[in-house]
Every structure is written in C-alpha cells, then in structure tokens.
Amino acid sequence: MNAFSLGVSDKDARVGTLTTAHGKIKTPFFMPVATKGSVKLVSMEELRSIGIEAFISNSYVFSLRPGLDVVKKAGGLHKFVGWDRGIFTDSGGFQVIRPEFFQKIDDRGVTFRNPFDQALDVLTPEKAMVIQNRLKSDVAMCLDDMPLPGSSIARLTESMHRTFEWGKRCLDAHENKRQLLFGIAQGGTNAKLRKKSAELMNSLPFDGLALGGLAIGEPSHWVEKMVPIDTKEMDPEKMRYLMGVGTPEQLVMAVSLGVDCFDSAFPTQTGRHGLAFTRKGRINLANRSHRFDLSPIDSECACFVCESHSRAYVHHLFRTGEENGMKYLSFHNLFFIQHLMTRIREEIESGSFSRFRQRLKWK
Numbered sequence: 001m002n003a004f005s006l007g008v009s010d011k012d013a014r015v016g017t018l019t020t021a022h023g024k025i026k027t028p029f030f031m032p033v034a035t036k037g038s039v040k041l042v043s044m045e046e047l048r049s050i051g052i053e054a055f056i057s058n059s060y061v062f063s064l065r066p067g068l069d070v071v072k073k074a075g076g077l078h079k080f081v082g083w084d085r086g087i088f089t090d091s092g093g094f095q096v097i098r099p100e101f102f103q104k105i106d107d108r109g110v111t112f113r114n115p116f117d118q119a120l121d122v123l124t125p126e127k128a129m130v131i132q133n134r135l136k137s138d139v140a141m142c143l144d145d146m147p148l149p150g151s152s153i154a155r156l157t158e159s160m161h162r163t164f165e166w167g168k169r170c171l172d173a174h175e176n177k178r179q180l181l182f183g184i185a186q187g188g189t190n191a192k193l194r195k196k197s198a199e200l201m202n203s204l205p206f207d208g209l210a211l212g213g214l215a216i217g218e219p220s221h222w223v224e225k226m227v228p229i230d231t232k233e234m235d236p237e238k239m240r241y242l243m244g245v246g247t248p249e250q251l252v253m254a255v256s257l258g259v260d261c262f263d264s265a266f267p268t269q270t271g272r273h274g275l276a277f278t279r280k281g282r283i284n285l286a287n288r289s290h291r292f293d294l295s296p297i298d299s300e301c302a303c304f305v306c307e308s309h310s311r312a313y314v315h316h317l318f319r320t321g322e323e324n325g326m327k328y329l330s331f332h333n334l335f336f337i338q339h340l341m342t343r344i345r346e347e348i349e350s351g352s353f354s355r356f357r358q359r360l361k362w363k
C-alpha cells in the first residue's frame with residue numbers, strides 16, 4: 001500500500017496524507033528538530049499543544065547515547081522519549097560530515113570520530129538501517145553522501161552515484177516493514193546532476209523522497225531554482241520532503257513548488273537568539289527598540305506568549321538573561337510555523353493558495 005495519498009492540488013501546491021505506524025499526517029507539514037529526542041526548550045506536552053504531528057531525531061546519536069539496548073528495553077524510541085505521534089530519524093550522516101568529526105568517505109561508508117569518546121567509527125548504509133529499524137521510528141532516512149556547498153562537478157557526480165548505490169543497499173538492509181524508508185536526492189546546485197539524482201532515486205522503490213543538500217549555506221534563491229528540477233522527476237504519488245528548510249518565506253515558496261514536508265531547527269534556534277516570526281517579517285526582541293513596546297509579538301497569533309505577554313516583557317527577559325525569554329520565543333516561533341502550515345493546507349484546499357501567497361508581505 002502506498003504510504004502517501006495525494007489530495008487536491010492548486011497548481012503545483014498539493015495536500016495529501018502520510019500514513020505512518022503512529023497515525024496519519026496531513027501534508028504539507030513541518031517538523032521541528034529533536035536531535036537527541038528533545039526539541040530545545042520545548043516540552044513534548046507543548047509540542048502536542050501546538051499540534052506538531054512529527055519531529056526528526058538523529059538515529060546515530062541514539063545508538064551511542066543512551067544506546068540501542070536502553071531504547072529496546074523501553075520498547076522503542078516513541079516509548080523512550082514519551083511521544084505517540086510521528087518520529088522521523090535521520091541516519092546521522094549529515095552530522096558526522098562536520099569537520100570536527102569527519103575522517104573520510106568512500107564506497108563502504110563514512111568514517112569519522114564518534115563525538116562522545118573520539119573513537120573511530122564507520123557508518124555504512126547497512127548499519128544506518130539496523131540502527132533505525134531497531135529504534136522503530138516511523139520514517140527512516142537512507143544514508144546519503146551529501147556534498148558540501150561549492151563542491152566540484154567531480155565531487156557532485158561521485159556523491160550522486162554513491163547516494164544511489166547506498167540507496168539500493170539501504171533498501172536491501174531495511175527489514176522493519178512497519179517503518180517507511182525515504183531516499184534522498186543530491187546533486188548540489190548543479191541543475192543537470194540534480195535532475196539525474198532525482199531521476200535515479202525515483203527509480204528505486206522508496207516510500208518517499210527527500211531533496212537533500214539544499215538550504216545548507218548556499219544563497220537562498222538556489223533553493224527556489226533547484227526544487228522544481230527535483231520535483232519534476234519525482235513520482236507525484238510519493239511524498240516529497242525538503243530537508244533543512246524552516247523560514248516562513250521558504251516554506252511557502254517550496255509548497256508552491258510541490259513540496260509536502262520540511263524540517264528545520266531554525267524556528268527554535270532563532271528564538272533562542274531573540275528573533276520572533278511575525279506576519280510582517282522577523283523582529284529581534286533583544287533589541288532595545290522594544291523596551292516600551294506593550295503590543296504582543298504578533299497581534300493575530302493565538303499562542304500563550306502573544307495572548308499574555310508584551311514585546312517589552314519578552315525584551316526584558318532577554319536583557320536580564322531570564323531563560324523564559326528563549327523558551328517563549330521558541331514556543332511562539334513553532335506555533336507560528338504550525339499555524340502557517342495549517343493555513344497553507346486550507347488555502348490549497350479552497351484553491352486560493354496562489355492568491356494567499358501573493359498577499360503575504362514578509363519584510
């Protein structure tokens with residue numbers, strides 16, 4: 001059975017439903033990042049109250065701390081972290097290529113220094129599958145070879161072929177049939193290679209496809225240029241997941257190009273630095289200009305921060321180093337994104353998404 005069912009479309013924007021072992025998720029949707037099984041400064045109860053349907057964790061980190069034996073004893077990742085909705089797990093390949101851990105990458109896998117005890121370790125496609133199968137997440141991601149921004153054509157080509165070969169090995173090693181498996185298309189910002197990579201990954205029997213290696217530091221207009229190249233090659237009956245995108249502007253843009261799912265640490269990360277999303281763009285509440293501003297962060301936001309507190313109060317929390325300032329903005333930003341995604345789905349369903357998009361005035 002197909003895990004994704006497509007609903008109505010408004011031009012390229014579309015709504016659909018992803019069926020997972022922990023329920024159905026309406027698309028397009030956004031996932032916060034919970035690398036170690038916790039969204040920074042936001043509790044599971046708060047995520048539920050916001051209406052978050054899924055988050056993404058790093059499977060490799062879990063295999064080290066607390067260890068697969070602990071998660072197994074708890075009965076799987078959901079029971080261990082206390083979350084009964086969707087959990088996606090990444091292979092961890094994205095983190096281990098960071099310069100402080102990375103050693104080398106070849107056809108076998110990625111060799112790196114384990115971040116906890118500095119021991120050398122190799123993450124292979126098979127190992128990434130065994131870990132994710134045992135964690136029992138709802139969606140496992142393939143191990144991919146992600147080129148860094150600015151990579152040469154030779155490196156992009158190598159990564160494209162390797163990601164395809166690893167995709168086949170992941171499919172062979174994937175045994176947990178209650179868990180969905182998504183492939184990841186690469187190709188950097190080279191149009192020809194992106195097209196080829198999306199075509200190759202689409203030819204394999206994955207439950208869904210991700211657009212990888214974008215929104216990792218290249219200028220943002222590249223995302224807009226590359227996404228339609230990928231989506232055009234992808235089977236419309238499969239869910240499309242753009243990894244690493246989480247600004248309101250980019251979410252709306254990518255939905256208009258046919259993307260169904262997103263993840264990013266951006267809403268909570270910027271919240272901890274004093275930045276808040278509003279309908280008129282981002283504001284920095286650490287800034288002294290908000291000292292006397294008794295208006296809410298966003299007058300139309302129904303989150304508890306906007307309903308009970310002023311910009312001046314949140315500014316005061318930042319000025320005095322009170323942690324609730326960071327906590328409140330993390331909550332508000334996630335609430336804002338969740339509300340935006342709900343609105344996007346409604347606008348697509350009523351055929352007014354393009355008009356809605358034109359009316360938005362981000363600064």
Ligand SMILES: [Zn+2]
Pocket residue numbers: 297298301302303304305306307332335
């Ligand atoms: Zn709010």
